[in-house]
Amino acid sequence: MGEVAADTVLSVGAAAARLGVAPETLRSWGRRYGLMPSMRTDGGHRRYTSDDLALLFRMQQLVGGGVTPARAARAVQTPGSGSDSGSDLVPEAGPRRRPGGPGGRVLAVPGASAEVRGLARAASRLDAEALHGILGDLLAERGAIATWDQVLRPLLIAAGLRWAQTGEGIDIEHLLSESTINALRLHCGVQRRPLPGRPVLLSGSPEDLHVLPLHVIAAALAERRTPVRTLGARVPLPVLESAIRRTGASAVFLWRQLLNETDRLDLAPTRPPLLVVVGGPGWEGVDLAPGTRVAHTLAEAVDLLSSAPR
Ligand code: B12
Structure with a gap:
């Protein structure tokens, strides 16, 4: 055993x-x-x-x-x-x-905990029900930040590596992403109502489909009762600026995974001023407006965003 x-x-x-x-x-x-x-x-x-x-x-x-x-x-x-x-x-x-399900081997996660290996087996069988249930329980027991850092990140990195090395497993990546988003949304829904105040806006970048970090930030902020609006993937900058004005946001977070986008980020000024936080490997080399904060971890992003004056 x-x-x-x-x-x-x-x-x-x-x-x-x-x-x-x-x-x-x-x-x-x-x-x-x-x-x-x-x-x-x-x-x-x-x-x-x-x-x-x-x-x-x-x-x-x-x-x-x-x-x-x-x-x-x-x-x-x-x-x-x-x-x-x-x-x-x-x-x-x-x-x-076969344990890997139809057509597949079990996703390898070297050095992973028994829990991560269990989830990898469920992901490899494309067992969305198991993934959703396990993630829901882990989120309830440990909270969003620990579940992301201890369980989801190792699994996602392994899924990405498998694709990069073999060109296989895109179905696993999609199913894992969908189950993760569903479990995180459900987790948001069972928290106490957000406190009144200006919301934090969470946005993906114009050409980028990667948005899981937005959903995990939303869940971690929901645990802290911070009001949040998640805009999702592929948000053009003028749309984001309009949403900032319309919601009166206290802060905005932009996730950028991929490197091949514009080399400037300069959002129109707002009154009262807005805290702008960016995260993800895609910001490397991008010219950021003065005052923009860069978060390197989920916990750092959540701390910054939840401290914006509301
Ligand atoms: C899930 C996923 C997808 C899903 C996205 C679903 C969704 N709704 O988000 C789908 C299947 C759609 C997808 C598509 C593609 N993907 Co993809 N994807 C991933 C995967 C597995 C996880 C992405 C993720 O959430 N990463 C976040 C965490 C898990 O990454 P991390 O390395 O731990 O994070 C670092 C930092 O970000 C920071 N950090 C960690 N967590 C957090 C949280 C916060 C809030 C902050 C601030 C920081 C932070 O710490 C780490 C150190 O730098 C990655 C693998 C990977 N390692 O990221 C590939 C990956 C990002 N994808 C990749 C690619 C190439 C693609 C595609 C082009 C092709 C494909 N695989 O189909 C398309 C792109 C389409 C597009 N235009 O966007 C490459 C990118 C390579 C590169 N250098 O640019 C990766 C790295 C896979 C790989 N190993 O090659 N993908």
Whole structure:
């Protein structure tokens, strides 16, 4: 197995992330087949131990190989059958599924945590439901900044590298991006209402489709109850200037991933003045207007934007 430390004690979300299945799948395995977490915290929350997780890994392998969940659950719970339980089981019907899903290998994320590897498996199977569920739970447990830095960034970098090295995996990149945006939006929606005041505008650059950092900033600001408007990808500068005027924004953040755009950024002056923050590798060598701040990390961007006078 190799993925489970002897003293592992995990919440449903963390266990699901390690397995690369939706948290709801684990809940239903518990309800239907008795594969429940065997520990409870002092506060009454259920927790999976390393032994529970070993059973779940085996269960997932069998189900992934085409065995029905009911048969797989019986096999893994048979007393004394050991970690090889179920090895004589054959798929109910159809061809055996490969772990990478149709046509693909599992996305490699060298040196990654067990959770990142679990998510990589879900992404490689194009399992949007699992990705969305796992990300939702991680966001609720850790918040937007930690989920981005610890989990999403390593995964996205691996997806980008795979594409650069093999030309493959654009489907994985798209699915991962969509699931990430969906989970981040949902996370925004469950926060307390933003405090009143001038909003922060988040914008992509004119020729650039890359906007994930905007959505993660929006989620981190929503946690801080800062009002936000996310404009999304490919926003022409005159459109951005008009949105700044119409919303009375306190600050604007521009993400630029790609290098091949204009070499100047000079937004029309506003009254009251606007905090302009830029982030992303695409700003290298660009002539920025005086006063423009450059954020190098998500946390830095969030700190700057949430401190703009509202
Ligand atoms: C997701 C993704 C896509 C998605 C975007 C979906 C969406 N809605 O955003 C899709 C599939 C649409 C896409 C399209 C393309 N992509 Co793309 N994509 C990516 C991927 C995997 C993640 C992008 C991302 O969000 N990066 C943000 C984080 C994860 O990157 P990072 O390296 O950790 O971040 C650095 C900093 O930005 C900073 N940082 C990290 N997080 C944050 C957050 C904030 C707020 C701040 C301020 C700083 C910060 O720290 C790091 C050190 O510099 C990257 C791989 C990568 N490594 O970025 C490729 C990547 C950016 N894409 C690339 C390319 C070439 C393309 C395409 C041209 C071709 C293609 N792959 O299909 C098209 C471009 C179309 C266009 N006109 O825009 C290249 C760019 C190469 C280059 N040097 O310019 C990359 C790097 C892949 C690669 N390894 O080659 N892409």
